[in-house]
Amino acid sequence: MAKGIEMKILxxxxxxxxxxxxxxxxxxxxxxxxxxxxxxxxxxDDIALEEALxxxxxxxxxxxxxxxxxxxxxxxxLRNGLAMGANxxxxxxxxxxxxxxxxxxxxxxxxxxxLPGLVIMGKQAIDDDANQTGQMxxxxxxxxxxxxxxxxEIADGKVTVTREVDAGLEVLQADLPAVITTDLRLNEPRFIxxxxxxxxxxxxxxxxxxxxxxxxxxxxxxxxxxxxxxxxSKGVMVKDASELVSVLKQKGLL
Amino acid sequence: xTERETMEYDVIVVGAGxxxxxxxxxxxxxxxxxxxxxxxxxxxxxxxxxxxxxxxPQPLDALLPGWRDxxxxxxxxxxxxxxxxxxxxxxxxxxxxxTLNNHGNFIVSxxxxxxxxxxxxxxxGVDVFPGFAAADTIYDADGSVAGVRIGDMGVAKDGxxxxxxxxxxxxxxxxxxxxxxxRGSLTKQLIKRFKLDQNSDPQGYSIGIKELWQVPSxxxxxxxxxxxxxxPADTRTxxxxxxxxxxxxxxxxxxxxxxxxxxxxxxxWEAFQQWKNHPMIKPLLEGGSILSAGARAIVTGGYxxxxxxxxxxxxxxxxxxxxxxxxxIKGTHQAIKSGMLAAEHLAASxxxxxxxxxxxxxxEVMAELKKVRNIKPGFKKGLWFGMLNAGWETVTGGKSPWxxxxxxxxxxxxxxxxxxxxxxxxxxxxLPPRDRLAGVYFAATEHDEDQPVHxxxxxxxxxxxxxxxxxxxxxxxxxxxxxxEIVNDEAGKRxxxxxxxxxxxxxxxxxxPYQIINWVPPEGGSGPNYQNL
Numbered sequence: 001m002a003k004g005i006e007m008k009i010l011x012x013x014x015x016x017x018x019x020x021x022x023x024x025x026x027x028x029x030x031x032x033x034x035x036x037x038x039x040x041x042x043x044x045d046d047i048a049l050e051e052a053l054x055x056x057x058x059x060x061x062x063x064x065x066x067x068x069x070x071x072x073x074x075x076x077x078l079r080n081g082l083a084m085g086a087n088x089x090x091x092x093x094x095x096x097x098x099x100x101x102x103x104x105x106x107x108x109x110x111x112x113x114x115l116p117g118l119v120i121m122g123k124q125a126i127d128d129d130a131n132q133t134g135q136m137x138x139x140x141x142x143x144x145x146x147x148x149x150x151x152x153e154i155a156d157g158k159v160t161v162t163r164e165v166d167a168g169l170e171v172l173q174a175d176l177p178a179v180i181t182t183d184l185r186l187n188e189p190r191f192i193x194x195x196x197x198x199x200x201x202x203x204x205x206x207x208x209x210x211x212x213x214x215x216x217x218x219x220x221x222x223x224x225x226x227x228x229x230x231x232x233s234k235g236v237m238v239k240d241a242s243e244l245v246s247v248l249k250q251k252g253l254l
Numbered sequence: 255x256t257e258r259e260t261m262e263y264d265v266i267v268v269g270a271g272x273x274x275x276x277x278x279x280x281x282x283x284x285x286x287x288x289x290x291x292x293x294x295x296x297x298x299x300x301x302x303x304x305x306x307x308x309x310x311p312q313p314l315d316a317l318l319p320g321w322r323d324x325x326x327x328x329x330x331x332x333x334x335x336x337x338x339x340x341x342x343x344x345x346x347x348x349x350x351x352x353t354l355n356n357h358g359n360f361i362v363s364x365x366x367x368x369x370x371x372x373x374x375x376x377x378x379g380v381d382v383f384p385g386f387a388a389a390d391t392i393y394d395a396d397g398s399v400a401g402v403r404i405g406d407m408g409v410a411k412d413g414x415x416x417x418x419x420x421x422x423x424x425x426x427x428x429x430x431x432x433x434x435x436x437r438g439s440l441t442k443q444l445i446k447r448f449k450l451d452q453n454s455d456p457q458g459y460s461i462g463i464k465e466l467w468q469v470p471s472x473x474x475x476x477x478x479x480x481x482x483x484x485x486p487a488d489t490r491t492x493x494x495x496x497x498x499x500x501x502x503x504x505x506x507x508x509x510x511x512x513x514x515x516x517x518x519x520x521x522x523w524e525a526f527q528q529w530k531n532h533p534m535i536k537p538l539l540e541g542g543s544i545l546s547a548g549a550r551a552i553v554t555g556g557y558x559x560x561x562x563x564x565x566x567x568x569x570x571x572x573x574x575x576x577x578x579x580x581x582x583i584k585g586t587h588q589a590i591k592s593g594m595l596a597a598e599h600l601a602a603s604x605x606x607x608x609x610x611x612x613x614x615x616x617x618e619v620m621a622e623l624k625k626v627r628n629i630k631p632g633f634k635k636g637l638w639f640g641m642l643n644a645g646w647e648t649v650t651g652g653k654s655p656w657x658x659x660x661x662x663x664x665x666x667x668x669x670x671x672x673x674x675x676x677x678x679x680x681x682x683x684x685l686p687p688r689d690r691l692a693g694v695y696f697a698a699t700e701h702d703e704d705q706p707v708h709x710x711x712x713x714x715x716x717x718x719x720x721x722x723x724x725x726x727x728x729x730x731x732x733x734x735x736x737x738x739e740i741v742n743d744e745a746g747k748r749x750x751x752x753x754x755x756x757x758x759x760x761x762x763x764x765x766x767p768y769q770i771i772n773w774v775p776p777e778g779g780s781g782p783n784y785q786n787l
Contacts, residue, residue, distance in 0.1 A: 018298075020698045020783045024545065027468070027503070036327055036366050036786050038298045191407040191420040194383060195259055 006062050007176075009052040010114060011086065012107065012121030012133065013066040014042040015077040019126055029225040041080060044122020048182045050189040051152055052120055053085045060154045063087045065114065069106055071095045075205060082200035083192045089203070090114075094210035096217070100128075104136035105215040111141060116177060118159070123148050123181040134181035144174035148183040259423040263289045263381075264605060266401055266427040268388045268440060270294035271303050272364065272586050273572025274433030275371040275382075276317055277593030282378035284601035290380045291425065292372075293404070295387035295758075297779035299372040300365035302758055303435070304464055304550040304787040305586065306496050306506065307364045308332060308356050308479060313590035318374065326370040328363040328786060330500050332356035333477030340484040340532060342679050352648060353581035353626070356479050361498045361506070363466075363786040364586060387775035391440050391568075392424055398566030401426040402440065407777055411704050428605045430568040431596060433589075436553040437760040438574035439774055450561040450570075456662035457576055458555035458630070460492070461761045463526045463734050464508035464787055465696070469542035474499045481583075486528035488676035489637040491515045492630075495529050496583065497538075504545070505538060506787075510552065510583070513663040513732075513765050514634060517673050518725040522761075523549075523690055523734040528680050539685055546785040547687075547696035549734040549759040554580045557620065557627035559660050564611045571596050575614075579622055580630040581644065591619050625651055631658035667767045669724045690736040694755050697735070698783040701754040701776055708776035709737065709751050709762065716768055717749040725767055732765050757782045 017023065018038040026033055041049075052064045066081035068074050069092040078089040092106050111119065119141075124131035138145030150169075151162035159178055163170045164185065210217060238244045248254040265281065267274040270292045278290050296302035314321050335350045335357075372382050389405035404422035409415060432441045436459060445451050478499040487493030492512030499505055509526035530539060553576040560577070563570040571577075571592040578585030595617055599610045614620060632643030647654060687693040701708075711717075718740065721727055727749075729738035735755040741748060758781045763773040 018783070020297075020700050021785065022546075022696065022698055024468075036363075036369070038301065038783060038785075040297075188418055190418055192385075193259070193420060194386060194404065194423050194425070195261060197383065198261070198381070 007060065007117035008063045008065060008114060009055060009061045010107070010111065010116040010119045011045070011049045011052050011064060011066045011081070012103075012119070013045045013049060013068050013078070013081050014122070014125045015039050015068060015070055015074060016042045016125055016127040019043060025226045025228045029227060031226055039077070041077065042122050042125040042127075044124060044126070044182055044184070046084075046189040047184070047186050048120045048122050049081055049084055049086060050187045051182060052118075053190075054187065055118075055152070055154060061117070065090060065116070067092070067107065067110060069094060069098050069103055069210065078205055079197075079200050080192065082203040082205075083197045084190065085196070087203065089205040091205050091207045092210050092213070093207055094217075098217070099219050099221060100130045100132035101136055101220050102215065102217045103133045104140055105217070106210065106213060107133070107137050108140045109213045109215055118154075118176060118178060118180065120180045120182065123183055134179050138179040141179070144178040145180070146172050146174055146178065147181040149180050150183050150185045152180060152186070258421060261423060261425050263291045263425060263427045265290045265429045265431060265600065266425050267292040267431045267433055268402060269433040269435060269438070269574070270299050270372060270382060270384065271368055271433055271435055271572060271589065272371070273589035273593040274431065275368060275375050275593070276313070276590040277431055277433065277571060277597050278375045278380040279317060279371070279378060280594040280597035281601060282375070282380055284597060286379065288605070292375065292380060292382045293386045293388055293402070293425070294382070294384045295775050295778055296781060297385045297783065298369070299382065299384050300367070300369035301783045302781050303365050303368055304462070304548045304784060305364035306464070306498060306508065306583065307586060308359050308361050308498065308584065309367075310359055310584065310587040313587045313594065317590060317594055326362055326367045328361075328366045328500060330361040330476050332359045332361060332479055333475070334479065336478070336480045338480070338482040338484075338534070340482045340534070342485050342681070343533060345482065345484065345534060351581070351644075353579075354481055354583070361477065361479065361500060363506070365784050365787050385779040387778040388440055389422060389775060391430065391444060392426070394567065396566070399430045399444070399568035401430055405775060405778055409706060409777070411706060413706060416704070428567075429600060429607055432568060432570050432574050433572050433593065434574040436551045436573045436576075437764055437773075441570055441574040442763075444565060444568060445561055448562075448565040450563075450565060454561050455555060455558045455660040457553060457559045457561070458660045459513045459663055459764045460510045460552045460554050461513055461522050461549060461732070461734065461759060462508055462510045462552050463523055463549040464506065465547040466545040466786055467505045467507065467539055467542045468545050469503050469505055469539060471503050473538050474503050474505060476501045482529075483637075485532065486525050486678070486680060487511070488678070490676065491517065491520060492633045492640075493525055495526075497535065505542075507535070512554070512633070513551070513761065514661070514666045516666055516668045517675055518667050518670055518728045519675055519731065521731045523693070524680070527683055527685070530685050531681050531683050536685060544686060544696045546698075546787050547693055548757050548782050548784050548787050549761070551760040551764055553578050553585070554630055555660050556580060556630060557623040558657050560620070560623070562611050563614055564607045564609070567607065569596050569607050569610050577619060577623065579626060581626045581648075588619055588622070591617070595619065627652060628654055628656070628658045631660055634661075663764055664767050664769050667725055667728060667765075670726050690734060691755070694735045694757065697757045698785070699735070699755060699757050699781055700783065701756065701780040703754055705777050705780070707751050707753045708774050709753055709756065710772040710774060711749065711751070712770040712772070714749050716770065718747045721768065729762055729766060729771070732761050734759060734761065738762065
């Protein structure tokens with residue numbers, strides 16, 4: 001399959017607390033404050049969606065489907081993905097916070113139904129920074145994975161992915177279907193245009209209750225508590241190097 | 255170049271504040287078939303609005319009966335008022351002026367209130383578009399306002415187009431409703447073009463700087479409202495503070511400085527920080543943390559400064575018109591009322607703006623402003639005269655046969671050496687933030703650095719010559735976000751504009767003594783990201 005004809009791309013599209021928001025821990029330590037806080041697309045998922053749209057525009061793919069897992073009000077977030085250019089959206093409804101393994105299991109269920117040629121998502125979400133969903137999905141699906149992509153090329157049923165690694169650039173080739181996770185420098189997502197927001201209003205969003213998918217959704221990890229980073233104590237101004245040395249000695253650091 | 259895309263609506267509203275959203279809601283209630291959109295430069299509704307805010311609920315009762323059963327997320331009923339005259343070490347509790355009696359009112363976050371209003375507008379069929387800045391107005395062949403042009407996205411600092419360049423579209427409408435808040439950038443152009451201010455006094459402004467604090471439990475008395483004047487302001491500078499006790503151990507506090515101040519060395523931001531360290535305030539905050547902070551110009555010209563609020567194809571409502579009631583320190587109820595009035599006018603006039611100016615002037619919105627018209631101008635003669643005058647005007651209910659005149663704020667600065675700088679009597683500050691840059695951090699302001707500078711200074715050669723000599727570059731002091739700096743490097747002494755720090759307060763546009771700074775909206779979605787201000 002996936003010879004550039006009728007290929008479908010599934011995009012993992014998570015909603016997170018916006019990167020501009022100053023994160024505040026709830027006074028009781030049970031989580032971070034999300035009430036009245038701006039939520040937006042995980043920036044790496046935006047990059048994934050942009051790449052999917054570019055592949056469609058190149059004629060490599062036919063359809064781009066964004067997938068979100070979350071509460072009822074996630075619709076507005078999915079509409080943003082549709083306004084960016086996705087053809088349709090799938091909303092898996094749950095009011096629980098979903099951990100990576102559950103997300104991967106949910107995606108696998110959708111894959112069985114949608115039969116995509118490519119699944120693409122951010123390398124991690126900026127809220128939990130787990131960096132696991134893509135890898136777990138590839139394992140469950142038993143298909144190749146290429147993570148941290150900074151360049152993607154598709155031809156003849158194969159995908160060539162360039163990844164940025166410590167030693168330089170690593171180039172991988174895999175058969176499709178496959179899972180790709182995106183790194184920051186893959187592309188720069190487009191701006192949404194007003195007329196496209198209007199068009200997105202009439203694009204379809206399929207709604208599926210998570211409970212109806214019969215996946216094992218129980219948490220693998222238990223969070224004990226959240227705390228804010230400790231406050232840095234005030235710095236000391238020193239006149240010159242010799243004072244610095246004596247202060248360091250005083251503190252037993254030299 | 256491809257042809258610019260266009261969208262059409264019956265009515266476009268610029269600005270998703272209380273005026274714009276109330277207008278849209280009311281119009282849809284009356285005329286469900288009229289198409290309405292609201293555009294907002296902030297990336298999310300409420301992220302660039304800032305107010306105390308204690309609001310009078312009556313206009314909300316009229317607009318959304320039943321709102322009390324589904325109130326906005328921050329909505330604390332007022333319980334007690336206090337009014338203090340401070341000196342450096344203490345103060346005197348004064349009787350609460352009638353205008354500051356808040357019985358029956360609510361302490362809210364105006365940002366959260368707008369974020370709560372927007373979905374209610376959407377459920378009536380209004381299209382609300384955050385993240386889109388109106389860069390310009392467009393005109394019909396006959397010269398009437400025909401809508402707005404959205405700013406381009408993806409333009410580099412040097413004006414070239416970046417790879418993601420997206421041309422802004424035109425939104426055409428039968429009526430354009432300006433609801434931009436104080437000193438709106440499109441309103442400023444339109445006032446000039448249609449000479450809307452030819453029969454009114456110049457507009458007056460103040461700057462309000464606000465912080466929201468989370469404090470250790472046990473200190474907050476939800477619903478308590480505290481206002482003070484006196485220290486740290488000297489008697490010739492108009493300044494006052496507010497401190498509102500919210501729920502969940504949160505306190506909203508801020509300081510308002512009249513932008514008619516005379517001393518070129520005055521720093522509104524410093525005055526606020528000084529006040530926080532007053533012995534009555536500091537113990538409330540010590541050990542707490544700042545949740546969010548920001549600044550915004552406030553319109554204070556009132557009755558005599560109200561421009562004509564209609565022009566061919568467009569209307570002004572709320573604070574961009576200038577409807578705030580200074581002695582009450584409240585504008586939200588006026589904004590909502592004017593928005594509703596404009597909607598009712600357009601619904602009855604088949605969307606013709608003509609006649610709205612007369613309707614507004616004949617309404618209770620203007621009656622309220624007329625009553626208090628002489629109070630703020632009285633303070634131009636100093637604190638003591640201002641207080642006596644305010645007492646007189648209050649007792650007589652504003653029936654004085656005279657109206658005191660307003661003068662433009664940019665003209666009030668004295669030149670260096672011509673003004674005897676008052677003994678500031680400031681203290682060593684101990685509470686955060688340390689300086690303005692540390693403060694801007696709490697505004698979470700964000701501008702793509704590679705975009706054209708949105709603070710247009712017509713002639714920067716003035717900065718290091720004439721202005722340095724005459725006023726000592728007051729822009730470096732009145733800006734609450736440290737946007738303006740005079741640097742001296744290999745390129746010589748020059749003005750550096752740190753536009754990415756800007757919190758969109760508009761103070762520079764108002765106070766610059768040569769009137770050469772023009773604030774224009776940056777790329778849509780840029781700017782502060784306030785949380786619950």
